[in-house]
Amino acid sequence: MSSNTSQFTFDGPDWGWRVPFVPGTAIIGIFGFWLRRSVGESPRGAVHVEKSMSSPIQIVWRGHRRNLIRTFGVASRDALSYNFAVTVFGGFAPFVATWLISMTGNPLSPTWYIATGALISLVAARLSRETAQTVLR
Structure with missing residues (x-):
């Protein structure tokens, strides 16, 4: 018995599955615009529209x-x-991890990068003012 879940194989480019979404989005957008323009306002909504022009x-x-x-x-x-x-601690993380490992030779050296980020976050959270009981203006 085959465990293949799909009988269809797509031999096109990796991004080819996204192509049908482009015309679909355009069709749905045009239909939605037409529908909103052609449907009249409800009686309750019409009263509101007349009050606030x-x-x-x-x-x-x-x-x-x-x-x-x-x-x-x-x-x-x-x-x-x-x-x-996000850019500093997320986007550059692979580069920093690779650089730290190449500089120190220790595969665990990226943990110092993570610990530094956690320490900076802890200091920032500690210095932040608590506003839970503050009346909003």
Whole structure:
């Protein structure tokens, strides 16, 4: 008895299985756009649309501009610090591990790289301010 789970073999390039997703995405996007444009608003939604003729984005921008800019700044700062840490400790990890092994001759030397990253994370967590009981502004 054969344990082969698929009778179909694809001899094309390794990325060839992704090709059908391109037209499928376009077809679904066009159909979704057409469907949303052709379906009318519900009675409950129509009342809401008549009450607020301005965009929710405009309402937020007019009433909460300072908070919006502050939130964007905090999110950008957090994203940059996260991406930097992932790049340094994740992306370069194979190169650093190879370099450490070649320099020391010890196959366990990458553990010092991991320990250094853990120590930096521990110090950063210890220096962070606790905000669990803080009232949000």
